[in-house]
Amino acid sequence: MLRIQLAAISLLILSLLSCGSRPEEKAPPPTFKQAPQIADVKPQKPAKIKLKRNSKDDYSWEISGDSVDEVVKADRQLRKLLKVE
Secondary structure, three states, rough: OOHHHHHHHHHHHHHHHHHHHOOOOOOOOOOOOOOHHHHHHOOOOOOOEEEEOOOOOEEEEEEEEHHHHHHHHHHHHHHHHHHHO
């Protein structure tokens, strides 16, 4: 009788140990991958404008930026708003 109890207890212990989580198993990798063209996209910096006015109430400005199109667009808008020809 004692042998049967010891065998049942040892089987119970072994089954409990085998059901536990295994730390050597890693979580599955994520199912999505980041596209390389998305990682390389950087936000464009807006054009920087330094507006100056002299004693004759004439305006001048300095425009700097990464994109030539943005600089030209900012220059056109300033000329239109300030009515400079």
